[in-house]
Amino acid sequence: MKPLTALTDRTHQPDEPVSALGRGLLRFTQDPRDLPFLYLILQISATLIPLAVLLYLPGLPGWLWGGLAVAYLFLNNITFKGPFGLMLHCSCHRPIFKKQYGWLNHYLPWVIGPLFGQTPETYFTHHMGMHHAENNQEHDRSSTMHYQRDSWRGFARYLGTFMFVGIFQLAHYFIQRRKLKLLFRSLRGELLFFGLFVGLWLLNWPATLVVFGLPFLISRVIMMLGNWTQHAFVDAADPGNAYRNSVTCLNTRYNHKCWNDGYHTSHHVRPALHWSEHPAHFLKTLPKYVQHDAIVFDGIHFLHVFAWLMTKRYDLLARHFVNLGERYHSDAEVIELLKARTCRIARTPALAAAA
Numbered sequence: 001m002k003p004l005t006a007l008t009d010r011t012h013q014p015d016e017p018v019s020a021l022g023r024g025l026l027r028f029t030q031d032p033r034d035l036p037f038l039y040l041i042l043q044i045s046a047t048l049i050p051l052a053v054l055l056y057l058p059g060l061p062g063w064l065w066g067g068l069a070v071a072y073l074f075l076n077n078i079t080f081k082g083p084f085g086l087m088l089h090c091s092c093h094r095p096i097f098k099k100q101y102g103w104l105n106h107y108l109p110w111v112i113g114p115l116f117g118q119t120p121e122t123y124f125t126h127h128m129g130m131h132h133a134e135n136n137q138e139h140d141r142s143s144t145m146h147y148q149r150d151s152w153r154g155f156a157r158y159l160g161t162f163m164f165v166g167i168f169q170l171a172h173y174f175i176q177r178r179k180l181k182l183l184f185r186s187l188r189g190e191l192l193f194f195g196l197f198v199g200l201w202l203l204n205w206p207a208t209l210v211v212f213g214l215p216f217l218i219s220r221v222i223m224m225l226g227n228w229t230q231h232a233f234v235d236a237a238d239p240g241n242a243y244r245n246s247v248t249c250l251n252t253r254y255n256h257k258c259w260n261d262g263y264h265t266s267h268h269v270r271p272a273l274h275w276s277e278h279p280a281h282f283l284k285t286l287p288k289y290v291q292h293d294a295i296v297f298d299g300i301h302f303l304h305v306f307a308w309l310m311t312k313r314y315d316l317l318a319r320h321f322v323n324l325g326e327r328y329h330s331d332a333e334v335i336e337l338l339k340a341r342t343c344r345i346a347r348t349p350a351l352a353a354a355a
Contacts, residue, residue, distance in 0.1 A: 001323040001334055002298050007283065009255040009262070012276035028101050030094070033276050037087050037096050041112070044080055048072065048115050055207040056200075069210045076116060076215050081222070084116055086258040086275075092124045093272050109189070114196070117216030120189035122167070129182040130173055132271055136231045136245050138348060141169040142224075144231040145239060149342040150309045159224045229302040230264040232309055233295045233341035242268035243292030244341075247305065248282070250322065254301035262301055265294055290325035295341065298322050314338055 012033045018026070025038040051072040055065065088108055090096075097104040109120045126142070134140035142162065147154035161169075167190050174183035197216075200208040235244035242265055249255070249262030261267075263278035266285070273281060282289075289296060297305065297320045308316045317338055318331040328334050 001318065001321050001328060001331060004286075004296075004322050004324060005251065005298065007279045008251050009260055009279045010276065011279055028097055028104065030096065030098050031274065033274060034090075034094075034096050037090070040080075040083055040087060041107070044084060044112055044115075047075055048080070048112070051075070052115060052207075052211045055211055056204055058204075065206075069206075072210060073214065077218055081116060081215075081219070082254075082258045084112065085118075085219070085222070086261045088113065088118065088123055089127065089261070090259055090275050092128050094274065114193055114212065115215065117212065117214075117219035119193040119216075121185045122170075122189045125174075125182045125186040125189075126170055129179055129186075130170060131227075132268070133177075135240055135242065135268060136234070137240055139173070141166070141173055142227055144228055145234055145345040146347055147228075148344045149228065149232045149234075150312055150339075152310055154344070155225075155228060155310070158228060159221065162224050163220055225306055226302055229306045229309070232305065233338060234345065235293075235341060236343065236345045239345060241292060243289060243294040246294075247302075248289075248294065248296040249301050249305070250282075250296060250298045252299060252301045254303075265289070265296075286324065290327065293327065293337075294324070295338070296322040296324060309342065 018035070022035055022039075026032055026035060029035060029038060051068055054060070054068050055072060060068075091105065091108055095102070095105045096108075109118065109124065113120060113123070131140055131142060134143070136143050136145065138145065144158065147158050149155075167186070170186055171183055174180065174186065197208060197212055200212070230247055231245055233245075233247055235241065238244050246265040246268050248265045252262055255262045259275040260278040263282060266273060266278050266281050269285070270281065288294075297317070300320045304320075305317065308314070314335040315331065318334040321328075321331075321334045321338075323334075328337070
């Protein structure tokens with residue numbers, strides 16, 4: 001166990017100097033705190049898009065094409081995927097661009113997103129139209145509740161369900177809830193992406209595999225791994241309580257790179273809270289975390305949590321567990337809590353019959 005220490009996670013620094021480029025970009029954004037997003041958009045646009053175009057050019061020497069492919073995959077999946085994915089997430093809750101430049105808000109899901117394997121607008125419809133609406137409860141088709149959350153077999157079933165029937169489950173949910181606009185947007189994005197993919201595959205399958213295929217597979221695995229871990233610890237007695245069904249990861253480099261994504265509890269409590277406000281909000285509402293027996297880790301991020309759950313290294317999780325309010329007296333007590341929160345929660349009879 002660890003005591004709560006001073007937070008080192010990323011916040012907005014109003015006195016930080018802004019370059020001439022930054023001052024020019026600020027006129028486009030609704031919130032000056034989102035200036036780092038605009039820098040990231042420019043970096044991605046100046047690197048991935050030209051590389052993608054070059055990979056489709058005919059007649060390139062094999063050694064040059066291979067080098068470009070390696071550079072593209074490295075930038076896509078190592079350098080930019082995390083920051084882009086969480087920027088896309090933030091933009092779903094708080095659009096980046098001002099109303100007079102509203103068309104630029106389509107640039108992320110429709111132009112850059114497909115390069116990262118994000119089918120246009122399906123992230124938004126899934127995340128805003130279902131996940132937050134249902135809060136990881138039974139009607140959320142990506143809910144973790146009904147799986148044993150420290151089991152490789154459970155995760156394989158969870159991932160496989162999303163990969164092969166996820167879009168059909170999402171469509172069924174929107175039909176049931178009569179959210180027909182969201183249904184149209186999700187199916188449109190999915191069908192257009194795969195139509196483009198098939199057409200480009202027939203034109204140049206190696207380039208299409210690198211530019212769209214591998215990023216698509218990696219993105220879907222990472223998204224499900226993230227959601228699995230963010231909602232790995234769920235209290236069966238109160239699964240709808242965001243403090244009891246979500247995880248918080250403090251003081252980690254991941255929060256600097258990915259816009260404080262570790263603060264997943266406060267994100268479900270206040271979905272529209274700006275990414276830079278989460279550390280202060282956490283400290284302000286600390287009594288609620290104590291009151292609701294929330295699970296908070298220090299110095300690790302979601303990949304650590306996932307790996308240690310899958311290998312059942314509860315001792316390592318307990319070592320990084322923050323003992324808020326001095327609730328626990330030993331690592332053994334913490335391990336007992338963590339194991340109880342990963343147990344599969346049975347479906348209600350009506351939903352089990354429908355599944």
